[in-house]
Amino acid sequence: MLHIINKSPLSGGTLDSCLATATGGDILLIEDAVYAATRGCAVEAKLNQAMGRFKVHVLMPDLEARGLGDRLAEGITPVDFGGFVDLVEANKSCQSWL
Amino acid sequence: MKFGIVINEGPYQHQASDSAYLFAKAALAKGHEVWRVFFYHDGVNNASRLTEPPQDDRNIVARWSKLAEEHKVDLVVCVAAALRRGIKEENLAQGFRISGLGQLVEAGIKCDRLVTFGD
Amino acid sequence: MSDVKKFMFVNRKAPYGTIYALESLEVVLITAAFDQDVSLVFMDDGVYQLKKGQQTKGIETKNFSPAYRALEGYDIEKLYVEREAMEARGLTEEDLLVDVTVLSRAEMGALMDEQDVVLSF
Known part of the structure; x- marks a missing residue:
């Protein structure tokens, strides 16, 4: 299953809820959630820990727009909108954690 | 593959409509079908033909x-x-149509994937 | 039968502060007419939607919480509440308007995996 997150990990509990609830699969960080994919972000360790269960992707155009295109944390796969489409296609279902 | 898209936020205020549009464009470029886009909550404001963004900005509605x-x-x-928010036939932009919530459920049934963009 | 899909509605937002809870409920009621397999999930602040005793007179807003009680009449009987979210808010099943199945986070995650269509508002 694909879990799409669009909230900053530092201003709400959405990423935490997803990590605590979802059994595994793909996570895609878009919009303000892309901050979670940056080196030195406070959630880096938490996300690293989750990587055993999840494969974590980030929507690069959103990261680049926010001036952090060169700060991608290790282990996170960059995708463009085409890659976003591929992830939706590859998973049987998807959930946007609004 | 047949995609359905749900948009829950209005244009400009939130990135949801932009993300949804770029997703739709990418899906079409890959040869997928975007069967329906359903506008809900403040997302109905994406359908207002009265929208007039500045010249140097993207025109979300026209797009x-x-x-x-x-x-x-x-x-x-x-x-x-739409009625709650003052969107009616008379101010509806081209290509949009007003219909019931059943159209959202139908998209969920008929499409291979349904992707929601919102807040 | 091939047209019956598993629909899950995920409610993670509190009522009244925003319109999402109310309009989400409207979708759920419509979905009932399509004979799909519908589950309603309340997680995080969404649990507050089900709190008994909502009095909205003072904010001059319609109290839509009685509609959750009507769901049964629409054959929507799969209501799930996340245990951790409920407990984190100082609530128990006694505080809720309707009968629900309380699931742990892990059980909730497994239920999500079974769905064909997940709609969150």
Whole structure:
């Protein structure tokens, strides 16, 4: 299953809820959630820990727009909108954690 | 593959409509079908033809209209949500139509994937 | 039968502060007419939607919480509440308007995996 997150990990509990609830699969960080994919972000360790269960992707155009295109944390796969489409296609279902 | 898209936020205020549009465009470029885009909550404001963004900004509403025309994408605005927010036939942009929530459920049934963009 | 899909509605937002809870409920009621397999999930602040005793007179807003009680009449009987979210808010099943199945986070995650269509508002 694909879990799409669009909230900053530092201003709400959405990423935490997803990590605590979802059994595994793909996570895609878009919009303000892309901050979670940056080196030195406070959630880096938490996300690293989750990587055993999840494969974590980030929507690069959103990261680049926010001036952090060169700060991608290790282990996170960059995708463009085409890659976003591929992830939706590859998973049987998807959930946007609004 | 047949995609359905749900948009829950209005244009400009939130990135949801932009993300949804770029997703739709990428899906079409890959040869997928975007069967329906359903506008709900404040998302119904994406259908207002009274929108006038500054010249140097993207025209979110016109962009959807163009996508609908070029790729036969069905743009459906929820009637209940639209009436609450003053979106009616008379100010509806080209390519959009107003209909019931059943159209959202139908998209869930008919499409291979349904992707929601919101807040 | 091939047209019956598993629909899950995920409610993670509190009522009244925003319109999402109310309009989400409207979708759920419509979905009932399509004979699909519908589950309603309340997680995080969404649990507050089900709190008994909502009095909205003072904010001049319609109290839509009685509609959750009507769901049964629409054959929507799969209501799930996340245990951790409920407990974190100082609530128990006694505080809720309707009968629900309380699931742990892990059980909730497994239920999500079974769905064909997940709609969150």
